[in-house]
Amino acid sequence: MDLKTMTYIVVGATFALYLGIAFWARAGSTGEFYVAGGGVHPIANGMATGADWMSAASFISMAGLIAYNGYGASLFLMGWTGGYVLLAMLLAPYLRKFGKFTVPEFIGDRFYSNGARIVAVVCLILASITYVIGQMKGVGVAFSRFLEVEYDTGLYIGMALVFFYATLGGMKGITYTQIAQYVVLIFAYTIPAIFISMNLTGNPLPQLGLGSTMADGSGMTLLAKLNLVVTELGFKEYTTQTMAGRLDMFVYTMSLMIGTAGLPHVIVRFFTVPKVKDARSSAGWALVFIAILYTTAPAVGAMARLNLMQTIQTGEIGSPEGNLSYEARPQWFKNWEKTGLLQFEDKNGDGRIQYYNDANPEMAAKAEQFGWKGNEMVKVDRDIIVLANPEIAKLPNWVIALVAAGGLAAALSTAAGLLLAISSAISHDLLKGVFMKGISEKAELRAGRISMAGAIIVAGYLGLNPPGFAAGTVAIAFGLAGASIFPALMLGIFYKRMNKEGAIAGMIAGISVTMLYVFQHKGILFIKGTEFLGDMGPNWFLGIQPNAFGAIGAVVNFAVAIMVAKMTTEPPQHIQDLVESIRTPRGAGGATH
């Protein structure tokens, strides 16, 4: 069967599954719509959280980032997973004990103020919208590449699908589809990795394969071999290369961690489990399921890099026959050339491909002697790594089709989670909480569905007409969430004296500082030409890049909030009692007799 038919069958089957689940898990009450009725098993919730949080970026880009940045990519890997430690210990159990539907609801009640609630809604929507655009784009790209339809058509199909299961089932429908999506995406990710690890090292577990001896008889370990291959061509040593200055890297890692802990679509998942202890263990399960993909990624990255280098540099460096002739390039090379993501330019006209680091002066001098005229792989898009992996390893068509379904599952599940966070902020926090307090449950449920549909249309529109900044903003979404929501939640739980004035001032200060810093280097509202400080190292505050600034914003948030709280009156007694009750397992102080 040809690849296209196979892809249609596999992707079609997964979609039928999602729709079937959606029909089965229709939401009948607001409780089911916002938090799946609060009855999700912690392991199931962990799996759904994994799919919710692992986006197209994790599935498609992560391994590529690692392949090209080696050790330097640790900031993403550790940043995105270390946040779960914070979630499990600092937020999830307490927010579950509080036992409401949304994150702004907690902030509004804890700081006894609709103002705080509205500020939280604004922060939530800002962070979620920047994030969801990237997901919609991922859906469109995945469809157009694998099903060979137009990008727009792909996006419409994705919107229709999310529309169906998210409006029908709300959180309940989303939770159970996310579980199915997790299964699809994890198989799609690990199966090619297992085959490739077998080929290179003879060890079927990619995690172990990464530390094994090569099966080619050289007697070297895979990492030593990779270090040798890349340094010989002038690239940085794989296991030690870094991406940025030390402080920059640390702050960046911290931003991603607190962002992960502060993103509302992740936090709200911990409202769906029955008990406080389930919220704790659920965060652990989520990390287990995420770790299956995240420990495979470094292996996929390293092996793909090695495969790619060895495919091109077939023999001794500098000998005329040492490089792959362009005529003899493999089929996957041709396929990806068509997409423009892989580009070759025969600079020295010898009909062979030279791939080396021409920015390294030592290597450039050596290359000159070989008659090389610069790096001829003008473009190697890092997103190719995961998508082309099964083709590079010559795996059967059904595996390639599965990877397509996996990429779609990753993008759809995250998009649905974010859209629910946005729509519940509108229907539950703004309508029910502030503007139409007397609204009946039935009407609120309808409002929830309508705002979900609205959010999908806005996200779809932005996916069709992405503002220029879409690609680089996932990290900024994390920064915004980390600078505004995370500190407010932390202070609400751990600092009893924190009052509404402090919390509101802190959130506004945190998110403003972060946004201003991003704007001054990347343009006001990302419009080119309006940046008043260049987007370059020397202009950065202490050398910290704009994407990494969320952690600094969080520090500002904490400082401002605590100072303002000290200068204003302390919160009323019933709020201090509320904090006590959040901190105590089971019923409030009553449990102590």
Place this chain on the structure above:
Amino acid sequence: MQPKPAQRAYWQRNIRLTLVLLGVWFCVTFVAGYFAEGLNRLPFFDFPLGFYLFAQGSLLAYLAIIGIYVRYMNRMDRDWARESEPGQPRTRFPGPTP
């Protein structure tokens, strides 16, 4: 209403545990990151140690941290539930003092 002594004891234990585990989390992530070059000179099976920590070690450490936290807190919650039954002797959490 001031928190009862038992509540305070529960909370202090919780905070102490959280701080210790956050300390481990910080070491694994940032201290190990700071000394990565030195750690890379040490072998861990066939990996350089610094690189291993990044590729798999830190994740396993995070899992262990959450695992310990969950176990310890669940045990503490169980004791809490038992001891807050009327008429039960208090052992882990001090009762109301006169």
